Amino acid sequence: MSKVSEMVETTSASQDQLEIKFRLIDGSDIGPKSYPAAASVATLKESILAQWPKDKENGPRTVKDVKLINAGRILENSRTVAECMSPLCDAPGGVTTMHVVVQPPPPEKEKKVPNDLKQNRCGCVIL
Template structure:
């Protein structure tokens, strides 16, 4: 995450390969605020897009970023030289509904196993 005076230029890579940004963010910006920005700019024509920030995970430097941390705290000590744009990957994972939980548990209950000794 590069920057001047605590500013970081970040672009967000979506699962379909498209990008949102790059855009400058202050070092004190929380990850939750980044997610809100992504949600507001998410392409409307995309299927299965996030409905809330809880549906998204941001990944940078191979680590899932926590909502309560700031951009400055998540800065990679190695790869972020001044003048570069940091790419964060956005993963959408909708919460499992009660109906899906019941279907999954029912499927595991009906399994049959055979053991030949």
């Protein structure tokens, strides 16, 4: 095999893999790790769930709790990593940093006030 064909093969193989690290809200990182360009954003989120530091509080419970941001855009689960890369921001062969936002759990529903307390309210109007 010639040197030129080896370089072309190596370059195309490296383009199929992307180095990505995930920046958490506190400034710490998960990764970097190599992912295939054809991997979906949902796959990245599953990887984040699996690698989430055990000592961090308020971690995501499901993929739906995680939002990934790259180049100022929120990434959709159905898109591939290659589709989400920005040619202006992501240098080929470099490590891409994606920001991770964890949605807080939904607030607990308000406790209902018993009916007898509602009836004790004053209905007077002072003019």
